[in-house]
Amino acid sequence: xxxxxxxxxxxxxxxxGLTPAAAATPASRVQVSGSISEINDYFHDQGWTDGLPIxxxxxxxxxxxxxACPDPSxxxxxxxxxxxxxxxxxxxxxxAVMAGCKxxxxxxxxxxxxxxxxxxxxxxxxxxxxxxxAPVVIVSGTIxxxxxxxxxxxxxxxxxxxxxxxxxxxxxTMRNLGGAVADTMEKSTHGWPGKYTMCFAENQERNxxxxxxxxxxxxxxxxxxxxxxxxxxHTLVESSQETGQGVxxxxxxSMTAMGISGYYFQARGASPVxxxxxEHAAEIAEAGYGRADVRQYIFxxxxxxxxxxxxxxxxxxxxxxxxxxxxxxxxxxxxxxDPDKLVLVVAGGDGRHSxxxxxxxATERATEMIAS
Numbered sequence: 001x002x003x004x005x006x007x008x009x010x011x012x013x014x015x016x017g018l019t020p021a022a023a024a025t026p027a028s029r030v031q032v033s034g035s036i037s038e039i040n041d042y043f044h045d046q047g048w049t050d051g052l053p054i055x056x057x058x059x060x061x062x063x064x065x066x067x068a069c070p071d072p073s074x075x076x077x078x079x080x081x082x083x084x085x086x087x088x089x090x091x092x093x094x095x096a097v098m099a100g101c102k103x104x105x106x107x108x109x110x111x112x113x114x115x116x117x118x119x120x121x122x123x124x125x126x127x128x129x130x131x132x133x134a135p136v137v138i139v140s141g142t143i144x145x146x147x148x149x150x151x152x153x154x155x156x157x158x159x160x161x162x163x164x165x166x167x168x169x170x171x172x173t174m175r176n177l178g179g180a181v182a183d184t185m186e187k188s189t190h191g192w193p194g195k196y197t198m199c200f201a202e203n204q205e206r207n208x209x210x211x212x213x214x215x216x217x218x219x220x221x222x223x224x225x226x227x228x229x230x231x232x233x234h235t236l237v238e239s240s241q242e243t244g245q246g247v248x249x250x251x252x253x254s255m256t257a258m259g260i261s262g263y264y265f266q267a268r269g270a271s272p273v274x275x276x277x278x279e280h281a282a283e284i285a286e287a288g289y290g291r292a293d294v295r296q297y298i299f300x301x302x303x304x305x306x307x308x309x310x311x312x313x314x315x316x317x318x319x320x321x322x323x324x325x326x327x328x329x330x331x332x333x334x335x336x337x338d339p340d341k342l343v344l345v346v347a348g349g350d351g352r353h354s355x356x357x358x359x360x361x362a363t364e365r366a367t368e369m370i371a372s
Contacts (some may be wrong), residue, residue: 001029001094002039002056023108027091043098048176050196054098065093065243068103069110070371076145079125082185087113087177095176099169104147105162109169111225111368112199115199116170118366120269125362126132126229127180130187131261133229133360134194135174137167138345140213141223143370144201151201153349155275156233167197170227192232198353200347206278207346208285215291215344216367223370228271228343230344230357231261238280239352244287247280248297251354255302255335262335263304264314265361266321269337273357274298275346291344299339303332341365 032039039056043049055061066073066089073090080087089110096109116135123297126133140147150160158164171180179185188195202212209215213224238250251274262270274294276284284294307329309315324331336342343365348354 001027001059001062002032009313013095027062027088027094029059029234040215045182047347049098050172052168052196055100057094058095061097062090064107065096065101065103066090068106069093071110077114080117080174081219082128083179083224085177085179087117087173091177092173095172099172100161100165101169102161102165105166105169107371108139108143108147108149108162108166108225109173110372111362112170112227113173114165115225115227115366115368116174118368120364121227121366122363123174123178123229124209124365127174127178127185128187128264128362129360129362130189131231131360132188132191132195133363134192134198135167135170135232136194136214136228136357137170138226138228138273138343139166139199139201139370140211140226141206141321142204142221143223144204144327149199149201151203153348154197154356155203155347155349163199163201164197165360167194167199170199171195171197179194194230194232198230202345203278203347207279208281209291209346212343212345213367218369223372225370226343226356226365226367228273228365229360229363230273231360233355233357235353235355237353242283244284244289247283247293247354248289248301251356252298252301255298255356256304258304258308259313260335260358261314261361262359263309263333264318264320266337267319268362268364269341270359270363271343271365272336272342272359273343273345275345275347275355275357277351277354279350279352280354281346292339294344295339295342298342299334299336302335304327306331306333309333 042051071089075089077087092113147162149162174180214220236254238247
């Protein structure tokens with residue numbers, strides 16, 4: 001947290017490259033004086049920002065953030081890999097303030113942090129891979145309307161404070177407590193804008209099926225955050241075919257290309273995210289497909305011949321079942337190990353467009369209920 005005055009002794013880092021703010025419990029105080037611009041320069045020079053301006057996390061702003069959450073500020077949530085900084089509710093609140101969150105957003109931020117700390121998510125692998133993976137935050141439930149989390153037009157775009165700052169707060173927490181800093185632990189060859197933020201909501205009003213959180217086993221009146229690690233986003237258009245079957249065929253065609261790592265790394269059961277535009281979703285539902293039917297269709301048809309995958313991509317370090325090899329070059333390798341691994345969401349505005357997020361294959365999705 002920032003206090004008035006001059007920079008204090010907290011400016012150094014420990015032998016792991018973590019600042020004392022990451023290692024300390026409770027969060028340490030740093031005294032900084034100057035204009036907003038000067039304070040931003042100071043935070044940037046310390047390596048505490050993502051390159052964008054931050055809101056200085058003064059004690060009053062952090063306390064206001066904490067008041068929006070029932071969890072005690074000193075509660076330890078775990079350690080953030082790869083450098084294993086201690087994660088407390090208070091430290092997450094500091095990063096949420098820096099990201100520009102309103103206090104009302106904090107329960108969502110906290111749920112997202114808890115989700116990435118679930119063991120199966122393997123959050124450290126996101127930072128240390130050259131594959132450029134970043135967390136995709138999907139919010140499901142009526143809280144999305146209460147907080148104004150965009151689920152409609154330009155759902156992945158700018159202009160919505162909740163989307164921008166919730167995802168950014170998670171990324172700043174990963175950066176400042178886990179060491180996700182470029183040229184240190186961050187090893188992405190390219191990365192993608194999800195390294196800044198990627199948060200969106202399910203479009204409940206135009207979803208022809210049950211909500212995502214209900215499909216995942218939560219009560220209908222619950223609110224959840226699901227996080228999935230992704231290497232980027234692939235968009236597609238289908239405005240010629242006007243049947244659900246035609247849309248699915250085009251979708252699968254976009255998911256069957258060389259160089260997609262999911263075909264090679266299947267040991268953990270990673271989860272690609274398919275985001276259907278509302279018009280496409282309506283056509284698919286009208287054709288008689290339910291959620292499970294769509295996932296099954298993708299599982300059966302998003303495949304590539306083993307012979308085509310040989311000696312390309314990540315073939316040398318593949319992690320798929322041994323039975324694949326025994327079936328020969330003609331065997332069709334699936335993109336996912338099980339149809340239930342696919343995450344299906346309806347989001348976006350008008351237009352004949354859909355998207356999908358290729359998964360980072362060293363992780364599994366994680367879901368956390370948002371505290372009320």
